[in-house]
Amino acid sequence: MAASIVRRSLLARHGPARRVAGLHSGPRRRRVQAPGAAGEQGDAPWVAVVGLEIHAQISSDSKLFSGSKVQFAASPNSLVSFFDASLPGTLPVLNRRCVEAAVMTGLALNCSINKKSLFDRKHYFYADLPAGYQITQQRLPVAVNGSLSYSFHAGGQKNQMVTRTVRIKQIQLEQDSGKSLHDDTRGQTLIDLNRAGVGLIEVVMEPDMSSGEEAAAAVRELQLILQTLGSSQAIMAEGQLRVDANVSVHHPGEAYGTRTEVKNINSARFLARAIDYEIKRQIKELENGGTIVNETRTFDYKLGCTLPMRDKEGKQDYRFMPEPNLPPLILYDNKSLPANVNHSQVVNIDWIRERLPDLPSVKRAKLVEQYGILPEHCLTLLNEDGLMQFFENVMKQTEMNPKKVIGWILIDTLGYLNQHRLTVKESPVSSFFLAELLNLLERREISSSAAQQVFRELWKGEGKTPLQIVKEKRLEVIQDQQELEAICQAVMEGHQKEVAEIKKGNRKVLNRLIGVVKRTTGGRADLGAAKQIFEKKLSQ
Ligand code: ADP
């Protein structure tokens, strides 16, 4: 579907675009230059195809099939029931909350919810999987055929916001595995089963994307949706949201290429880098006459490249089979709801649908409307953790117009945070102080250059209020009429030539005098007032 030409996006980031040779001019796939930046060589353009499989840990007090607590960073093996450890004779009991979270997610992603879905066993042998199989939904998942729309700044360009849609193939419920902890000093591997059996929602996307930044934007939107629904905390750094990226490349008009799968990426930035690396690697490999093998790879964030993990050649046989200990999962809607049954006894899809919160896209549209800011500004506000809240807090405390405030947030504040690699939470300037500063500016008690100076002082985080800084540094605007008149008079006396020119009718020169006032007062004079004084004096 939305697979765009890689050559363009790669070039966009690497300086001026060399004209792409026409498809019919010369032999295809002819190598033109020595290998370097793959994707910028050869006559035929390449198209990259990206499809994601995303696992989100469900926010729930207990696990998918057992009553063990779910908690991040608890002491190892402290949250393990007999079922989680696969003791014989234990049986799964489906957690209603996990089903509701999956249904909510399905609805939010425009899926059709299957009123009947099935559980299956997927077998593989690994130390952190005590049963030797994972319970998942292979044959008939809980939700299918959805879509997710997301926006991003193509090629990192600030003003060019692109909105795309990826199809969602399916959403399934499944169990998480335990964790292997490798103890290098003692050369042993320890198993922590706290995570074993935690409920996961797996979202499988169709291969509709074409670049790392696009995939990162889709994941970010999904993350915001999950967080809004409360179906997952979806914090990537804590492993609550894990992404597997499938990547392939081909020439337009030809069949899709063989794909590789980059596993377990747990940061949006690494996801984008891993995919872009993988695209380049595959193009280079193919242009050098090589082939792509269907393999699982891992992203080494220190080296910034993907490396083969275990071979998937000869396709692993998971020996899928129906889970005999769980009946089909039956969901209801208002129409099919049996009489004398209420929503607490069954899961009613319509009941959940009616209670869905505003999704991020709706929230953004409302904010655009409420504050009259641009959609792309809204996107940035929501993409940066905590920034929207920061903006709204400032708005509550300032009289300044939101369009002006947004500049202070997105350019000054965010610029400073990025430059110092700080998160919004770590910002030494609180929304309260920023609002006070903006109010001083709005009331014309300080000039905009003084405001910038106070802003820089605030970043020192010394706890001084904007007003204190203004007082200490004597940054208040000179509003006193007599004082201003004296200053203007002195400037006129020192600039006779300019005065003469203005009197001859060259009004532009007036700005030069105002500039002098600005300089001599260190930006403290009310320049509007100064202008009026000059005009009055010069017309006499
Ligand atoms: P399988 O049955 O082998 O698991 P699926 O059709 O379920 O394959 O796809 C698994 C994932 O791989 C999906 O996220 C899908 O979007 C992605 N995918 C499928 N084909 C390609 C391809 N040619 N290039 C990139 N990604 C692909």
Ligand code: MG
């Ligand atoms: Mg699959």
